[in-house]
Amino acid sequence: xxxxxxxxxxxxxxxxxxxxxxxxxxxxxxxxxxxxxxxxxxxxxxxxxxxxxxxxxxxxxxxxxxxxxxxxxxxxxxxxxxxxxxxxxxxxxxxxxxxxxxxxxxxxxxxxxxxxxxxxxxxxxxxxxxxxxxxxxxxxxxxxxxxxxxxxxxxxxxxxxxxxxxxxxxxxxxxxxxxxxxxxxxxxxxxxxxxxxxxxxxxxxxxxxxxxxxxxxxxxxxxxxxxxxxxxxxxxxxxxxxxxxxxxxxxxxxxxxxxxxxxxxxxxxxxxxxxxxxxxxxxxxxxxxxxxxxxxxxxxxxxxxxxxxxxxxxxxxxxxxxxxxxxxxxxxxxxxxxxxxxxxxxxxxxxxxxxxxxxxxxxxxxxxxxxxxxxxxxxxxxxxxxxxxxxxxxxxxxxxxxxxxxxxxxxxxxxxxxxxxxxxxxxxxxxxxxxxxxxxxxxxxxxxxxxxxxxxxxxxxxxxxxxxxxxxxxxxxxxxxxxxxxxxxxxxxxxxxxx
Ligand code: NAD
Numbered sequence: 340x341x342x343x344x345x346x347x348x349x350x351x352x353x354x355x356x357x358x359x360x361x362x363x364x365x366x367x368x369x370x371x372x373x374x375x376x377x378x379x380x381x382x383x384x385x386x387x388x389x390x391x392x393x394x395x396x397x398x399x400x401x402x403x404x405x406x407x408x409x410x411x412x413x414x415x416x417x418x419x420x421x422x423x424x425x426x427x428x429x430x431x432x433x434x435x436x437x438x439x440x441x442x443x444x445x446x447x448x449x450x451x452x453x454x455x456x457x458x459x460x461x462x463x464x465x466x467x468x469x470x471x472x473x474x475x476x477x478x479x480x481x482x483x484x485x486x487x488x489x490x491x492x493x494x495x496x497x498x499x500x501x502x503x504x505x506x507x508x509x510x511x512x513x514x515x516x517x518x519x520x521x522x523x524x525x526x527x528x529x530x531x532x533x534x535x536x537x538x539x540x541x542x543x544x545x546x547x548x549x550x551x552x553x554x555x556x557x558x559x560x561x562x563x564x565x566x567x568x569x570x571x572x573x574x575x576x577x578x579x580x581x582x583x584x585x586x587x588x589x590x591x592x593x594x595x596x597x598x599x600x601x602x603x604x605x606x607x608x609x610x611x612x613x614x615x616x617x618x619x620x621x622x623x624x625x626x627x628x629x630x631x632x633x634x635x636x637x638x639x640x641x642x643x644x645x646x647x648x649x650x651x652x653x654x655x656x657x658x659x660x661x662x663x664x665x666x667x668x669x670x671x672x673x674x675x676x677x678x679x680x681x682x683x684x685x686x687x688x689x690x691x692x693x694x695x696x697x698x699x700x701x702x703x704x705x706x707x708x709x710x711x712x713x714x715x716x717x718x719x720x721x722x723x724x725x726x727x728x729x730x731x732x733x734x735x736x737x738x739x740x741x742x743x744x745x746x747x748x749x750x751x752x753x754x755x756x757x758x759x760x761x762x763x764x765x766x767x768x769x770x771x772x773x774x775x776x777x778x779x780x781x782x783x784x785x786x787x788x789x790x791x792x793x794x795x796x797x798x799x800x801x802x803x804x805x806x807x808x809x810x811x812x813x814x815x816x817x818x819x820x821x822x823x824x825x826x827x828x829x830x831x832x833x834x835x836x837x838x
Contacts, residue, residue: 342457350442350452350674357442361390361536361560363397364543366404367553370397376562378536381449381682382672384718390536393561398528398569401557405499405526406575408554415496415524419475426471426522429549433464433510436545440510440538448506448535449682449720450636451673455510462802463514466818469802470518473820482831489834494827496524497602498577501570503563503591505583506535506684507639507742513539515806516580517546519822521556528557528576530567532583534684536560563587568594571601578602580825582641584740585765585811604815604825606641606807608740609768612761613644613797614783616754616774617653623660625773629746630664632797634724637670637680638744639688641812642769644797646730646737647748648757654750658728661748662708668744670713670721682719683743689720692743696725699736704747705729732760740766754779758786768808771797790816 361378362369375389391397409415414422433440440463441455450459482490502516509531520527531539543558559566567587571579571594578601581591588605595603613632615625633643649657673681683689689712696710709723722744730737730747737747751757761770770789774780784792790808793799800806805816815825 345453345456346676348676350676353438354442354446354674357439357446359388359443359446359537360540361388362540363391363393363401363560364540364556364558365397365401366557367547376533378447380446381685381720382446382674382717387446387537390533390560393559393566395565395569397559397561398566398573401528401559402499402570402573402575404554405528405557408552409496409498409526413552414521414526414555417524419477422522422524423471423475425550426474426518427468429546429551430464430468430471432545432549433460433467433542436541437461440541443537443541444509444535445673445681447537448509448684449673451678451681453676453678454636459508459510463510466511466514466518466802470522473823474522477820477823487836487838489836491832491834493830493832494523494823495830497826497828498525499575500525500527500578500580500826501573501576502527502529502580503567503570503583504529504531504539506532507636507641509535510538510542512582513542515582515817515822517542517556520580520826521551523823523826525826526555528559528570530559530561530570533560533562571595572598574599576601578604578826580604580815582606582817584608588813602825605813606815606817607811607813608766609641609643609808609812610646610738610740610764610766611642611644611769611771611789612764612787613647613771614757614761614773615647615649615653615657616757616772616776616779617650618776618779619773619795620775622653622657622773626657626660627664628797630661630668633746634665634668634680634744637683637722639684639742642791644769644771645741645746646732646761646764647746648751648760649748650757651750651752654748658707658726658748661746662726665708665724665726665746668724670723670744672717672719680724680744682721684720686720688743689722692722692741692745695736695739695741695743695745699727699730699734699745699747702734702736703729703731704734704736709744732763738764754783758783762786762788765811766808767810768812769793
């Protein structure tokens with residue numbers, strides 16, 4: 340369908356006809372529901388369906404199924420070229436199901452349907468296809484040893500990977516784990532967030548349809564302290580690929596310590612700094628970019644540029660432009676085509692964002708736009724685009740991850756001060772430098788402690804580049820060929836050669 344046909348589609352009617360299936364997916368099939376919880380949509384509070392409340396019993400079944408699939412090598416021993424065919428078919432099926440998946444994403448966690456259709460689903464499919472395409476082009480090494488031996492360095496699949504993912508980009512986060520983990524030949528037990536379980540469950544059905552052998556991918560919905568904890572503690576899980584909050588990332592490290600020292604790859608929170616210098620020729624472009632990146636996905640993005648640091652001499656003009664750009668991000672029902680922002684994921688998230696707005700006001704920041712919930716009569720969890728000025732880096736709104744549509748403007752005088760403020764954060768996921776002085780741009784990019792630094796843009800992103808942070812933003816990298824390292828073990832094989 341073209342974009343104009345999408346624009347004319349009655350997505351509200353389509354949403355009413357959808358019947359999301361919340362049953363767990365284990366050993367290649369849906370399981371009887373058992374204990375469950377009701378899942379409501381943040382768009383308007385409607386009931387979406389019952390979702391399996393998996394616990395240690397279901398984790399045991401799923402891990403056993405994944406282990407058996409790995410041990411009998413029904414997937415791991417398939418030639419890389421064969422795994423590629425299956426992953427590419429999987430990606431094609433995801434694209435075929437794009438409307439259903441996008442609706443599930445929108446209803447489940449509140450994002451605009453248009454973004455889900457045009458960004459989340461294609462990016463997820465591209466990720467699966469990319470790792471499929473890559474896997475038969477990855478070579479091992481021969482070490483430069485003496486002549487009487489041959490030392491081969493190869494990478495082997497690890498075994499069973501537990502993937503625990505958040506709700507903000509449910510499909511993309513799942514595929515960033517599934518792409519490399521499955522391509523490398525592992526089995527996976529995936530636990531989506533209890534706030535967004537439906538699209539991951541549907542993915543498992545599509546994977547089976549694409550030819551992924553039963554048992555290789557299992558999906559367990561449920562709560563973090565139940566299904567998530569049991570999975571991360573399980574002795575037969577070889578690694579955890581986690582994306583979520585820094586608080587739960589700590590738990591993951593503890594679980595590994597208390598169980599089998601499984602590898603833990605943490606992709607955690609952020610408080611990304613966006614530095615605007617007065618030598619940038621087009622501060623309005625910088626303001627538009629900051630607003631577009633922050634308010635995309637209602638501000639529920641780990642890499643949202645939530646701290647905008649602006650040089651004093653241009654700060655007033657810049658802030659006016661930022662407020663103007665932010666006005667365009669109205670929160671609307673995500674099923675309305677063209678909604679600039681949707682609903683926050685639930686009432687708890689909305690309350691948390693409201694409490695940060697209160698903290699900002701109390702600590703003396705100047706509210707320039709928004710700050711209120713909106714459309715309360717709809718039964719949904721909507722929040723206005725919010726801009727604070729005169730923010731100090733010691734305030735809570737500058738130090739803690741808000742994960743909502745709130746952007747803060749901080750001011751600086753010198754380059755050294757800007758770098759010091761940017762780096763004065765427990766997080767180090769992303770950062771940006773806006774400057775037309777090439778020396779400064781390089782100098783500052785080098786000095787910023789972040790996994791990714793953008794220069795004079797913020798929205799470039801591609802599966803070919805690693806994504807991850809430093810400090811308390813985590814220790815792993817999703818995407819790119821580097822992600823394959825997380826789900827493989829290096830093996831050295833020494834072979835004696837009689838000369
Ligand atoms: P969260 O940490 O609350 O939950 C993430 C996942 O962990 C969910 O599946 C949840 O059920 C599970 N979980 C929760 N408590 C658990 C426990 N005690 N034991 C085991 N599992 C548990 O995070 P969230 O609210 O779902 O997501 C938002 C966070 O994710 C933000 O901090 C955001 O920055 C981060 N995030 C990071 C990246 C990245 O790539 N660095 C990407 C997206 C989101």
